[in-house]
Amino acid sequence: MSAEGMEYNAADIKVLEGSEAVRKRPGMYVGSTGERGLHHLVLEVIDRAVSEVLAGRAGSVDVTLTADGGVRVVDDGAGDGESRGPDLEAQLTRFHLGSGPIGRRTTVIAPFHMGLFVANALSSRLTAEVRGEGTRWVKEYARGAEVEQPDAVGPLTGDAGSATGSGTTISFWPDTEIFETTWCSFPVLAERFRQLAFLNRGLAISLTDERPVSGPRRVLFQFPDGxxxxxxxxxxxxxxxxxxxxxxxxxxxxxxxxxxxxxxxxxxxxxxxxxxxxxxxxxxxxxxxxxxxxxxxxxxxxxxxxxxxxxxxxxxxxxxxxxxxxxxxxxxxxxxxxxxxxxxxxxxxxxxxxxxxxxxxxxxxxxxxxxxxxxxxxxxxxxxxxxxxx
The missing domain is CATH 3.30.230.10 (Ribosomal Protein S5; domain 2)
Structure with missing residues (x-):
């Protein structure tokens, strides 16, 4: 190849920012686009919910593998929509190295610890909902881009797929354009949740699988003696x-x-x-x-x-x-x-x-x-x- 053919200058540089950068090189953020990376994506979302419990702002975490291939993560925190909503929005739309500060009262559930922004970018759809004081704060995203404005409604109605009471719900669907498989392993996730409950005695965490044709299955982990x-x-x-x-x-x-x-x-x-x-x-x-x-x-x-x-x-x-x-x-x-x-x-x-x-x-x-x-x-x-x- 001639030197002329190898010329390279600033015009050839393409700067990727935001969700585009994550989607271009997903393996850098969740490890792989296979089953291992898929589970890391799920753990990034669960990381936030478990940290809420350990910080004393919530008491339990419920995770559901939905029949349509999604994952729903619910915590029962205070859910003050006026303050918690914008905070959650920032985590979903801005890149942070980690979902928050690491300390003795937080967990490092996902090894890459890249936060909700990465989960949002690598999901075909994501819905975030914060409930509190009779109102709901809701936002929806498609592959990291906002598709709806915040919506405060009240009183809470308990629609299908929506939790009632105060707390936060994040529902997301891993993107089939990114991952080789979007089928989460119930045993793999259950074993990680069991481990987390052993290591954090104040934590109650459940996993429900709605996908089996024989009917849902559910496990709950909580260990008083740590x-x-x-x-x-x-x-x-x-x-x-x-x-x-x-x-x-x-x-x-x-x-x-x-x-x-x-x-x-x-x-x-x-x-x-x-x-x-x-x-x-x-x-x-x-x-x-x-x-x-x-x-x-x-x-x-x-x-x-x-x-x-x-x-x-x-x-x-x-x-x-x-x-x-x-x-x-x-x-x-x-x-x-x-x-x-x-x-x-x-x-x-x-x-x-x-x-x-x-x-x-x-x-x-x-x-x-x-x-x-x-x-x-x-x-x-x-x-x-x-x-x-x-």
């Missing part, structure tokens, strides 16, 4: 020890600017099942919260063995990896300033978190061992026997 329930469920799913005692605690630490919730049990099967979460997002690659957890467990077990002058105490230093063998645990931290390493936020990097979690686990687990010395001796004995098998 991550303790999570650990018990993980252990039961593994068929390990259904009656094992779950140890857990919660703690706030100003040094890491956040809170931690930890639960664990030693089962009777080999292979650790330890899951970490930061602001409700699974950290599959690990991070400082899991490093701190392991540090704390090893220190607590080793300290107990030495204080009791157990015969195995001298062997534990060389068997730190075996101390967490057969552990089932969940470590959930919620931080004002989480430092995720990588674009998908699956590795936590806050250095202070490791120190704080290790210290808390060491202290709380040490107290538990002191209260239940026989149980602690069983743990130490199991570590030693596991080392001999290896």
């Amino acid at each position: 991550v303790r329930d999570f650990v018990a469920a993980l252990d039961a799913e593994a068929g390990a020890c259904p009656h094992a005692e779950v140890f857990g605690f919660e703690r706030e630490d100003v040094r890491m600017e956040g809170t931690m919730e930890v639960a664990l049990l030693w089962g009777y099967s080999r292979g650790a099942r330890i899951r970490g979460f930061a602001n409700s997002l699974a950290t599959h690659e690990g991070g400082t919260h899991l490093d701190g957890f392991r540090d704390g467990v090893v220190d607590a077990v080793t300290a107990f063995a030495r204080e009791r002058d157990l015969p195995a105490a001298s062997d534990l230093d060389a068997r730190a990896d075996l101390i967490v063998e057969s552990l089932t645990a969940v470590v959930s931290v919620k931080l004002d300033q989480p430092e995720y390493l990588g674009a998908t936020r699956t590795l936590l990097g806050n250095a202070d978190v490791r120190v704080c979690v290790a210290e808390a686990v060491r202290e709380h687990l040490g107290d538990w061992f002191a209260e239940q010395p026989k149980r602690a001796e069983e743990v130490v004995d199991r570590v030693v026997r596991a080392g001999r098998r290896d």
Whole structure:
């Protein structure tokens, strides 16, 4: 090719803005145009509703997969249309990196955390409704562009597909021009909602599927004991020890600017099942919260063995990896300033978190061992026997 044919200047540059940019490169915003990206789109909308609950402005979230291929997300917040409507409009029509500030009282449900603007742009149709004080604020969009003006009506009538009472409803239809499939998986979404309910004990979240010809199906998730329930469920799913005692605690630490919730049990099967979460997002690659957890467990077990002058105490230093063998645990931290390493936020990097979690686990687990010395001796004995098998 000649140099003349390769000329390039400002006239060749096309600047894409707003929803046009999102629709041109959807994978940059939701990861893919396949099923994975479709579910991320749904989670972007649910992110806002769950954050309303955690902020104390709502009590529950109801998600429905409608028979016509849409998704309806309803929360029961205060729904002051005069103020909440314009705020919601801004989220739907202006690009924000994230649907709002990340903090200990918010969730990071969708890994890309791009907000409602992206969901609006990638939906063939979206309707937003805010209800409160007997009125409704409604706006509709088509592929990110407004098609109706705000409409305040009252009193609320409870039309088909519309919720009554105060709150917010966002109904949207993923665009078939963008996505390879617009069929959301009920099991995939249900498992994510279940996880969210475990990690946020004040949250009640339901999922209804109106698509089956045999009739609607619905699940509701709410767990009063939080991550303790999570650990018990993980252990039961593994068929390990259904009656094992779950140890857990919660703690706030100003040094890491956040809170931690930890639960664990030693089962009777080999292979650790330890899951970490930061602001409700699974950290599959690990991070400082899991490093701190392991540090704390090893220190607590080793300290107990030495204080009791157990015969195995001298062997534990060389068997730190075996101390967490057969552990089932969940470590959930919620931080004002989480430092995720990588674009998908699956590795936590806050250095202070490791120190704080290790210290808390060491202290709380040490107290538990002191209260239940026989149980602690069983743990130490199991570590030693596991080392001999290896």
